[in-house]
Amino acid sequence: MDEATKIHSNIVNSLSEHKDDNLYPFQSNIKIIIKVHPSDTKRRYKITKIELENHLIEDDEEAEYPISELDQGIYGFVIKQNEELQSSNEYPEEWNSFYMLKELIQFVENFKFKSNLVYPLTNSYNIFYRGQNHNFNLLPGIARSKQYDVERLAENFELIYKDLCYEYQELKYVPINLSTENDNLVGERVTQLALLQHYGFPTPLIDVTSSPFVGMFFLAHEFNVDTSFMGEIETPSLTIFMAKKHVKNSLFQRAEVNPVNHRLKPQNGSFIDYEMLSNEVKSSSDHAFHIVFQCDQEGVEEKDLKNMYDCIRKDIDCKLEEYHYRYIDLFPELENRADYIKNIYKPKPKDQSIYE
Numbered sequence: 001m002d003e004a005t006k007i008h009s010n011i012v013n014s015l016s017e018h019k020d021d022n023l024y025p026f027q028s029n030i031k032i033i034i035k036v037h038p039s040d041t042k043r044r045y046k047i048t049k050i051e052l053e054n055h056l057i058e059d060d061e062e063a064e065y066p067i068s069e070l071d072q073g074i075y076g077f078v079i080k081q082n083e084e085l086q087s088s089n090e091y092p093e094e095w096n097s098f099y100m101l102k103e104l105i106q107f108v109e110n111f112k113f114k115s116n117l118v119y120p121l122t123n124s125y126n127i128f129y130r131g132q133n134h135n136f137n138l139l140p141g142i143a144r145s146k147q148y149d150v151e152r153l154a155e156n157f158e159l160i161y162k163d164l165c166y167e168y169q170e171l172k173y174v175p176i177n178l179s180t181e182n183d184n185l186v187g188e189r190v191t192q193l194a195l196l197q198h199y200g201f202p203t204p205l206i207d208v209t210s211s212p213f214v215g216m217f218f219l220a221h222e223f224n225v226d227t228s229f230m231g232e233i234e235t236p237s238l239t240i241f242m243a244k245k246h247v248k249n250s251l252f253q254r255a256e257v258n259p260v261n262h263r264l265k266p267q268n269g270s271f272i273d274y275e276m277l278s279n280e281v282k283s284s285s286d287h288a289f290h291i292v293f294q295c296d297q298e299g300v301e302e303k304d305l306k307n308m309y310d311c312i313r314k315d316i317d318c319k320l321e322e323y324h325y326r327y328i329d330l331f332p333e334l335e336n337r338a339d340y341i342k343n344i345y346k347p348k349p350k351d352q353s354i355y356e
Contacts, residue, residue: 008154015143026288035296038304044311097312098319128208128241129215141202194255204274211268220316229302242287
């Protein structure tokens with residue numbers, strides 16, 4: 001088995017072994033659950049409580065930036081939010097999903113460690129976001145066993161990649177090279193794999209963004225509208241990642257913007273590159289905070305749950321439109337622009353707002 005096949009097989013096997021850990025391989029993965037309840041009001045939902053899972057992190061006491069400090073800070077933030085939720089009858093109705101996410105994001109980005117009270121943690125960490133309009137597991141395409149025969153795909157991925165490079169001039173073959181002395185080769189390979197992923201082929205990459213608003217857009221926007229209820233994964237989610245700056249061969253990699261993949265620029269796109277976990281697929285030293293909206297009680301009818309989660313997404317989508325984080329802004333290809341302009345000139349049907 002050659003090096004590339006071994007790496008890809010180890011990625012698939014390790015992610016399969018940790019299938020119950022939604023945020024493997026991140027060292028700490030606090031889950032922030034925003035409890036919501038269906039409502040008869042115009043908003044169709046109200047926020048009732050915030051809960052934490054995987055709280056009380058223990059880490060190296062001598063660490064310059066102990067993640068347990070941030071963990072305790074988030075715990076205090078949650079207590080304060082819950083007190084406000086319980087003390088004001090108006091608060092649950094006035095606060096929508098967009099502002100709750102915004103408050104959480106601002107708290108994390110502005111947090112200061114005791115060892116450096118001058119600068120926020122963004123001075124030492126890069127922050128990335130991944131929004132999902134349904135709470136799917138965090139998996140690169142190459143490891144999505146519900147869609148592909150992942151063992152065969154891992155065995156043949158490198159050969160498929162090579163063959164496609166021979167057939168299509170848009171692609172260039174760059175071999176795996178995980179040496180810390182070859183950062184340029186790592187970046188070149190990520191650029192090519194990102195292009196392959198752009199065309200819809202499963203790769204070892206997962207899309208993330210350095211923009212919280214772009215992350216929220218992918219949480220809120222329904223790319224393929226499905227009216228059926230999807231059970232436990234129906235809930236929208238946003239994951240915040242912290243990656244230490246100036247780390248060679250980081251798990252988080254950027255791809256070069258090119259004429260084919262130029263949407264990377266408006267999307268502030270980066271990637272989680274699972275090849276960086278090396279042959280042994282070692283645990284990452286980066287951190288993740290998973291935020292999910294979840295109904296606060298059982299027995300609610302599926303149609304009410306579906307409507308509630310749709311309204312949560314709609315609130316976020318509408319607010320983002322005000323800041324020009326729209327599909328046409330983030331997917332600026334010519335065919336999308338042409339469709340957007342064409343639709344402006346179509347007769348407008350009666351407004352079918354989900355709030356009606």
